[in-house]
Amino acid sequence: MQAEIYAYKCTACGHLHHPAHFVCVKCGGREFEQVALTGEGTLVTYTRVYNLPEGYMKPFIAFGIVEFPNGLRAAGQMGTDELQLGMRVRAEVGVVKEGVGKDFYGFIFQKAE
Amino acid sequence: MRQVGIVGVGHTKFGKAGVPLVEMLSYAAVEAMDDAGIKTGKGHGIDQVFAATMGGGMINRQHGVASALVDTLNLRPAMAESVENGPASGASAVKLAYMAIASGMCDTALVVGGELMRVVSGWEATDFVATMLHPEAEYNYGLTLPALAGMFTRLYMEKYGVTEKDLAMVAVKNHEHAMHNPVAHIQLVPDLYSITEDEDAIIINPHVAEPLHVYDVCPVSDGAAALVLCAMEAGDRFPKKPVRIAGIGQATDTHAVAERAVSTDLLAVRLAAEKAYAMAGISPREIDVAELHDAFVILEIAESEEAGLFPRGEGHLAVRRGDTKVGGKLPINTSGGLKAKGHPLGATGVSQIVELTRQLRGEAGGRQVAGAKNAMAVNFGGFGNNVIATILTTGGPEKYASGNLRI
Ligand SMILES: [Zn+2]
Numbered sequence: 001m002q003a004e005i006y007a008y009k010c011t012a013c014g015h016l017h018h019p020a021h022f023v024c025v026k027c028g029g030r031e032f033e034q035v036a037l038t039g040e041g042t043l044v045t046y047t048r049v050y051n052l053p054e055g056y057m058k059p060f061i062a063f064g065i066v067e068f069p070n071g072l073r074a075a076g077q078m079g080t081d082e083l084q085l086g087m088r089v090r091a092e093v094g095v096v097k098e099g100v101g102k103d104f105y106g107f108i109f110q111k112a113e
Numbered sequence: 114m115r116q117v118g119i120v121g122v123g124h125t126k127f128g129k130a131g132v133p134l135v136e137m138l139s140y141a142a143v144e145a146m147d148d149a150g151i152k153t154g155k156g157h158g159i160d161q162v163f164a165a166t167m168g169g170g171m172i173n174r175q176h177g178v179a180s181a182l183v184d185t186l187n188l189r190p191a192m193a194e195s196v197e198n199g200p201a202s203g204a205s206a207v208k209l210a211y212m213a214i215a216s217g218m219c220d221t222a223l224v225v226g227g228e229l230m231r232v233v234s235g236w237e238a239t240d241f242v243a244t245m246l247h248p249e250a251e252y253n254y255g256l257t258l259p260a261l262a263g264m265f266t267r268l269y270m271e272k273y274g275v276t277e278k279d280l281a282m283v284a285v286k287n288h289e290h291a292m293h294n295p296v297a298h299i300q301l302v303p304d305l306y307s308i309t310e311d312e313d314a315i316i317i318n319p320h321v322a323e324p325l326h327v328y329d330v331c332p333v334s335d336g337a338a339a340l341v342l343c344a345m346e347a348g349d350r351f352p353k354k355p356v357r358i359a360g361i362g363q364a365t366d367t368h369a370v371a372e373r374a375v376s377t378d379l380l381a382v383r384l385a386a387e388k389a390y391a392m393a394g395i396s397p398r399e400i401d402v403a404e405l406h407d408a409f410v411i412l413e414i415a416e417s418e419e420a421g422l423f424p425r426g427e428g429h430l431a432v433r434r435g436d437t438k439v440g441g442k443l444p445i446n447t448s449g450g451l452k453a454k455g456h457p458l459g460a461t462g463v464s465q466i467v468e469l470t471r472q473l474r475g476e477a478g479g480r481q482v483a484g485a486k487n488a489m490a491v492n493f494g495g496f497g498n499n500v501i502a503t504i505l506t507t508g509g510p511e512k513y514a515s516g517n518l519r520i
Contacts, residue, residue, distance in 0.1 A: 019250035019369055044376060047263030049255075049322045053236045063260050065371045073371040077254055085271060096254045104253040 003093050003105055007072055008032040018072045037074065040112050041066040043087045046078060066091065066109055076107025088112035116510040117214045118348050118355025121149025121341030122467040125227075127298040127455035130335035134173045134229045135181045138164060138337045141460075142186055142225045145339035150352040151221075154187060159341075160219030161192040165206035165226035166459035167199055171241055172233050182225060192219070196459075199245045200408065201494030202226060203338070203462020204501035208361050210342045220344045226463035227337030238333045242458070245495050247369040259330060261370050261496045262409035263322030268377050269411055270324065273426040277324060281309045282432050283410040284328045284452055290439060291449025293479035294468075298334045298455030329410045334455030338464035345510060356473045359395060359487075360504040362388025370496050379412075381500040382419035382491060389489070389502040390421070397421035400443065400504075401485040402472050404465035406493035407450040413437075416491050417445060420502065439480050447472060447480045462492035462501065469505050 008017045012029035018037055023030055046064035062078035066089055077096050080089075089109040096106035123144025130137045143153060151157050164179035175181070179193035198205035203226035210222040230238045243257040251261075269275055285305050291297035308318040308328050318326045341351075348355040364384035367373050373380070390396060403422060407413035414428035422443055423431045431437055437445040448454045448468035451461060469488035471477045490503045 018372075019247060045264040045268045047260055047267065047322045047324075048320065049257065049260045049263065050320055051236065051239060051257075051259065051322075052255075053240065061255055063254065063256055063264065065264060065376070073376075075251055075254060075256060075369070075371045085267070106254050 005037050005074075005091075005093055005105070005107055006034040007037040007070070009035050016070055016072055018074050037068065037072065038091055039068065040088055040090050041068040043083070043085060043089050043109070044073060045085065046083045064089070064109055066107070074107060076109050079108040080111040082111055114215045115217060116345035116357060117211045117342055118345045118357045119340055119466065119470050119505070120343050120348065120351035120353060120355050121145040121151065122470050123148060123339040124296045124464060124467050125337045126296045127334045127336035127457060127460075129231045130229055134166070134169055134175055134227065135178065135185055137229060137335065138178070138182050138225045138227045139185055141227065141337035141339035142182065142223060145223065145341050148353070149341040151341065157188060158221050159188050159191050159223050161210065161213050161222040162188060163194055163196050163206040163210050163222065163224045165196045165202035165224070165463060166228055167197055167202050168228055168230065168241055168458065169195070171244070172237070173229050188223070198499060199494035200242070200406070200456070200458045201462055201492045201499050201501050202459040203464065204490065204492035204503060205462065207340065207462060207466055207503060208363065208501060211358055211361060214342055214344050220347050222342045223339065224342060224463055225337060225339040226460040228457035228459045229335050230333050230457060231335045235333055250369040250371070258408070258496060259322040259325065262411065263325045265377070265496070266325055266409065266411040267323070269415060272377050273429065275411070275414065275429040277326070278309050279414070279429040279432055280329050280410045281305055283407065283413050286432070286438050287407065287446050287450040287452040290447050290480055291453035294449050294454060297449040297453055298332055298336070299449070299453045303328055325409060331408045331451040331456040334457045336455055336457035336460045336464070338460045338467045340463060340466055340470070353474065356470045356505050356507060357510065358503065359506040359508070360389040360391070360393030361501065362386060362392065363499070363501045364388065366498045368495070368498055379415050379419045379497045379500070381497050382416050382493065382502070385500045385502040386420040386489070386491065389504045393504040393506065395487050395504055395506065399487050400489045401487055402447060402469065402482040403443065403445050403489045403491070404448060404450070404468055405445055405491045406461070407446060407452045408456055408493070410452060412493060413445060413450065416493070420489065420491055439482060444482050447477060447482060462490070465490035465492060466503060466505070473505055473507050
């Protein structure tokens with residue numbers, strides 16, 4: 001059960017990563033601390049995908065890439081049908097894929113009020 | 114470093130193979146060996162075999178493909194390795210064969226790439242390809258290659274003014290080229306108006322991953338392609354004049370696409386191409402024909418810019434002008450490309466080199482680029498996180514001798 005998504009902060013230089021890296025992309029450091037990656041961001045790009053596996057009871061799934069104020073970008077599912085480049089979105093965490101005996105949690109971006 | 118050339122090419126008809134994986138690879142292999150004038154059986158002279166397949170283990174439940182291939186072709190006890198590098202497996206295998214010969218470890222190598230994908234459903238094929246995405250940051254979300262390509266396409270259209278019609282024009286061009294390539298999967302040319310502006314266009318050509326439509330995406334194909342490579346100093350043992358591999362460049366990029374500094378850049382394409390040009394001592398202006406990895410048609414446009422063939426943001430203008438058609442200034446994907454010839458993953462990088470070898474030999478028939486001397490291939494792995502550029506030439510090594518110092 002993972003209801004929070006993290007950024008990984010290099011303890012040597014402070015550079016933030018998402019997803020996790022083994023070696024810091026900036027200074028080569030190998031130690032990181034987890035920092036919650038939450039809040040609002042900007043929708044950089046998006047798509048609606050129509051070729052879904054069997055069993056999906058919806059016509060499409062929307063995906064997007066969001067930029068957070070700290071500069072990190074992350075991909076996720078879109079929880080809103082109102083999609084526009086540059087729109088403000090809020091990062092929520094939910095089940096993005098149901099696995100066998102284990103669900104996968106990830107970003108589901110919602111339109112920010 | 115020894116110079117390396119191509120003396121044999123083979124290629125199955127892409128589409129639905131209807132035979133097991135190793136048998137399909139064998140058809141391409143023996144065609145390449147016949148083309149090189151190599152006897153099957155004793156005294157064949159093949160020192161090393163590389164077999165490229167991305168999904169042999171996962172979709173065909175067969176590992177050790179190169180070992181199986183060597184046995185059925187009676188090439189024992191030749192050295193053999195299977196090569197997996199995503200959709201760039203084919204060019205990786207060519208690169209490894211180049212290195213094996215250039216190093217002096219062997220004189221003649223057989224490279225075979227192939228994929229048997231039509232044995233699973235379309236969704237299973239898409240899902241299997243998606244396993245190369247970042248597990249936590251991409252794959253678990255249900256992201257696939259078409260999804261990443263859709264998001265990339267939207268950014269590219271927004272930034273450079275590329276239109277949906279431009280994308281469709283690339284597709285129509287590649288389908289037109291494929292009509293002259295008997296081994297291409299799709300032998301049909303869609304009507305540009307019907308798939309873009311007609312009131313029924315969205316029914317004929319529905320969205321796959323917005324803004325990409327069906328005709329912007331390559332089909333799922335079976336197929337195999339093969340090459341015989343030799344040391345140039347042994348080139349006169351073969352009936353056809355070797356086409357020389359002048360340069361190979363490879364580069365990698367971030368695993369998660371969202372992490373890239375500039376979302377519309379394909380940095381690994383740029384770096385791989387720069388390395389290949391430097392090694393070859395050939396400039397982008399000297400390229401006469403190119404095979405670019407158009408799994409999604411936007412990639413042909415973006416790669417043509419990153420590889421320096423057209424200025425940044427102007428690849429789609431070259432398409433509008435007709436520069437990239439056979440008969441144009443710089444024909445791209447004369448084979449039909451992945452879009453129309455098909456994209457059996459492990460075969461693609463080898464298939465691109467087969468096409469360019471035929472072009473440089475003057476054997477390309479109705480799609481021949483007159484007088485082609487230098488050619489470039491870009492084989493794109495992941496969503497651009499592992500890219501190999503290869504330059505072929507009819508020119509001799511003497512002119513470019515210093516280029517070899519690069520590796
Ligand atoms: Zn650091």
